[in-house]
Amino acid sequence: MRALVFHGPGQFSWDTVPDPAIQQPTDAIVRVDTTTICGTDLHILKGDVPEVRPGTVLGHEAVGVITETGDAVGSFQAGDRVLVSCISGCGRCRYCREGAYGQCLSGGGWILGHLVDGTQAEYVRVPFADLSLHKLPDEVPSEQAILLSDILPTAYEVGVLNGRVTPGDTVVIVGAGPIGLAAVATARLYSPGRIVAVDLAQSRLDAAKRLGADDVVQAEEDVEGFVRGITGGLGADVVMEAVGVPQSFELCTRIVRPGGHVANIGVHGKPAALHLEDLWIKNLTITTGLVDTSSTPALLRMLAAGRLPAAELTTHTFALDAMEEAYDVFSRAAETGALKVVINRS
Numbered sequence: 001m002r003a004l005v006f007h008g009p010g011q012f013s014w015d016t017v018p019d020p021a022i023q024q025p026t027d028a029i030v031r032v033d034t035t036t037i038c039g040t041d042l043h044i045l046k047g048d049v050p051e052v053r054p055g056t057v058l059g060h061e062a063v064g065v066i067t068e069t070g071d072a073v074g075s076f077q078a079g080d081r082v083l084v085s086c087i088s089g090c091g092r093c094r095y096c097r098e099g100a101y102g103q104c105l106s107g108g109g110w111i112l113g114h115l116v117d118g119t120q121a122e123y124v125r126v127p128f129a130d131l132s133l134h135k136l137p138d139e140v141p142s143e144q145a146i147l148l149s150d151i152l153p154t155a156y157e158v159g160v161l162n163g164r165v166t167p168g169d170t171v172v173i174v175g176a177g178p179i180g181l182a183a184v185a186t187a188r189l190y191s192p193g194r195i196v197a198v199d200l201a202q203s204r205l206d207a208a209k210r211l212g213a214d215d216v217v218q219a220e221e222d223v224e225g226f227v228r229g230i231t232g233g234l235g236a237d238v239v240m241e242a243v244g245v246p247q248s249f250e251l252c253t254r255i256v257r258p259g260g261h262v263a264n265i266g267v268h269g270k271p272a273a274l275h276l277e278d279l280w281i282k283n284l285t286i287t288t289g290l291v292d293t294s295s296t297p298a299l300l301r302m303l304a305a306g307r308l309p310a311a312e313l314t315t316h317t318f319a320l321d322a323m324e325e326a327y328d329v330f331s332r333a334a335e336t337g338a339l340k341v342v343i344n345r346s
């Protein structure tokens with residue numbers, strides 16, 4: 001089959017590789033009909049995620065049809081149209097039994113396109129299929145369902161739920177890529193008083209406005225002054241970091257109010273300074289997190305009911321064998337205006 005193979009920092013290509021096969025009785029093989037690219041894939045290419053070995057097929061998001069199941073897969077069969085979650089869970093370990101699949105102790109967690117071959121390919125082997133796949137209702141189109149592999153559950157769980165957004169809050173989201181935009185969309189479910197999006201790219205600030213941000217601020221402008229100005233000098237109730245660089249995390253800790261929440265979503269490759277000499281007195285809650293995807297069934301019901309602005313989160317569509325072009329367009333989002341790019345089997 002054809003697949004997007006990582007060859008070390010800065011290097012990848014669309015290669016011919018062996019078809020995946022069932023390795024464990026809990027595996028399923030899925031024919032990939034739709035996949036996409038995540039900001040995390042860009043971090044891998046930058047060298048920020050050194051566990052990814054050269055030779056790994058990238059990608060952790062897909063919608064497709066099961067072609068084969070291992071003997072121990074009980075909930076799915078060949079022919080089922082499914083969502084492939086970015087997180088796999090054994091279902092049995094201490095964390096999985098608490099719904100914290102991201103921390104699975106038995107070989108699950110974020111493995112696709114990280115520790116095992118991923119979804120930017122014609123076929124993918126999905127470990128622990130019973131807990132890593134979700135059956136899709138016919139009425140949910142694949143180009144919307146794909147947003148449930150990662151960005152909607154991530155923004156919702158790691159941003160909105162960890163950040164404890166409550167009605168009336170001032171919420172600032174630093175980084176308005178697909179994850180930050182999905183955070184704008186899912187924060188609105190809690191009726192905050194005001195949502196502010198911060199980014200370097202005008203195209204992404206425009207998208208944040210379309211998705212319901214009340215204010216947008218260029219990251220190079222005086223973000224601190226702006227947030228002080230709209231909060232009576234206090235700072236924001238909830239601040240989410242959706243970039244993954246030290247400057248933006250440090251900005252988040254400067255614009256949160258005493259007693260507020262900073263929810264880090266970004267994948268970081270470098271240390272960020274935690275200024276405890278200023279922060280110790282501020283009663284802050286700072287959370288970090290890998291998504292668990294325990295919210296996926298609820299988000300799927302919301303998507304099927306038309307309660308999530310999925311169509312507004314995607315821009316470009318490519319054929320599977322134009323994967324390298326899709327990477328080029330997604331990685332130059334400031335110029336291309338790309339949000340989530342949809343890649344379909346032709």
Ligand SMILES: NC(=O)c1ccc[n+]([C@@H]2O[C@H](COP(=O)([O-])OP(=O)(O)OC[C@H]3O[C@@H](n4cnc5c(N)ncnc54)[C@H](O)[C@@H]3O)[C@@H](O)[C@H]2O)c1
Nearest residue numbers: 039040175177178179199200219242243244266267290291
């Ligand atoms: N925690 C998790 O489970 C999880 C899951 C998926 C993705 N992520 C991470 O979330 C982050 C966002 O993902 P994405 O797909 O939206 O990525 P992306 O690269 O498309 O978006 C990042 C955005 O940040 C903006 N930006 C860059 N530097 C900035 C700065 N200094 N200040 C403000 N904005 C700045 C960019 O213009 C861009 O719009 C990434 O770090 C990704 O790895 C985390």
Ligand SMILES: [Zn+2]
Nearest residue numbers: 038039040150
């Ligand atoms: Zn991702």
Ligand SMILES: [Zn+2]
Nearest residue numbers: 090093096104
């Ligand atoms: Zn587990």
